[in-house]
Amino acid sequence: MxxxxxxxxxxxxxxxxxxxxxxxxxxxxxxxxxxxxxxxxxxxxxxxxxxxxxxxxxxxxxxxxxxxxxxxxxxxxxxxxxxxxxxxxxxxxxxAEILFRVIGRWAARSPFLAPAPMSVNSAILSMRTMFSAERAGDLRCAFALELSGLEFAVNVADGALTIEPGRASHPDSRISGSPDMLVRALYGGESVDALAAEGALRVEGDAALFQRYCDCFPLPERAPAPGPFPLI
Missing domain, CATH: 1.10.10.10 (Winged helix-like DNA-binding domain superfamily/Winged helix DNA-binding domain)
Incomplete structure (x- = not known):
């Protein structure tokens, strides 16, 4: 056959x-x-x-x-x-990265979005997606970010964010931790100082500047939840 x-x-x-x-x-x-x-x-x-x-x-x-x-x-x-x-x-x-950005922003409006573990790539893509130039204003900063052993160079200047794999040169701060701990600072409303005190994030350098960076990622408004099905 x-x-x-x-x-x-x-x-x-x-x-x-x-x-x-x-x-x-x-x-x-x-x-x-x-x-x-x-x-x-x-x-x-x-x-x-x-x-x-x-x-x-x-x-x-x-x-x-x-x-x-x-x-x-x-x-x-x-x-x-x-x-x-x-x-x-x-x-x-x-x-296809543009697909992840568009779908990610749209999906973040789901009324049923719930916290769950994220991979390193998920966390990095979420920052590229949710960054707000308006929130950033005149912010200029450079960070060495290490998530679960993977290094990224983060830069903000002139209202634009760049995040690339590799070592950062002359960073203002060095931040290390897990993707989930970073997400808590970005979207969970937890302060960098509190997470550092807890040992969830390690911040070497200007913690206040990194806090200002974390405030540049507002989540979009949730879509309304569906109402109950009408009785027939």
Whole structure:
């Protein structure tokens, strides 16, 4: 019996709309989250499993294969001495960051949004999404941010925020902790001083300046919750 008769046909919307056709790929469960976790650089299969603890190895393999076949993800082998195989977004795949920003801001208005653990990439993307130039005003600052062992250089100037992987040069402060602790400072209404006293965040340098930075991320107003279904 041929492969064509034994292999199940991939479901498709069979729709000429570009959105429908790309949803054939990124609409699969976990696909967008795999893309999110590759947004700031290549990762090994084991790294992706660690960042997405709810995904099985089999499903992750399927999603990576589908994204690779669609030209969104590529894999390559690192040069010696590492020699590991890694997955990374293609140039076109990386353009999808705008999707995460738009969907993230829209989703933050959900009346049912609830606190839950976030990955490092989730926290970084949320800052790129929620930053308010109006709140920042004339703020100028540079921070070395370390989240769960990963380093990022954070800069605010002229009402614009940049966050890039890597070491910061001449930062005003060095901040380290977990993504969830950072989120508490950004969106949970908890002060940097209180989190530092608790040991949840480590701040070396100007804590007041970092507090002002954390105040630059207002959440959008929640959408109204649905009312009760009418009785018929």
């Amino acid at each position: 041929s492969d064509a008769t034994t292999r199940p046909r991939k479901r498709s919307y069979d729709d000429g709309c570009a959105v429908a056709q790309i949803m054939d790929v990124i609409g699969e469960r976990w696909a967008l989250l795999v893309m999110r976790e590759l947004m700031f650089g290549p990762k090994r299969f084991t790294d992706l499993r660690a960042d997405l603890p709810g995904i099985s190895a089999n499903v992750l393999t399927q999603r990576l294969e589908g994204l690779e076949a669609a030209g969104i993800v590529a894999r390559r082998r690192l040069p010696p001495p590492a020699g590991s195989q890694v997955y990374e977004l293609t140039d076109w795949g990386a353009e």
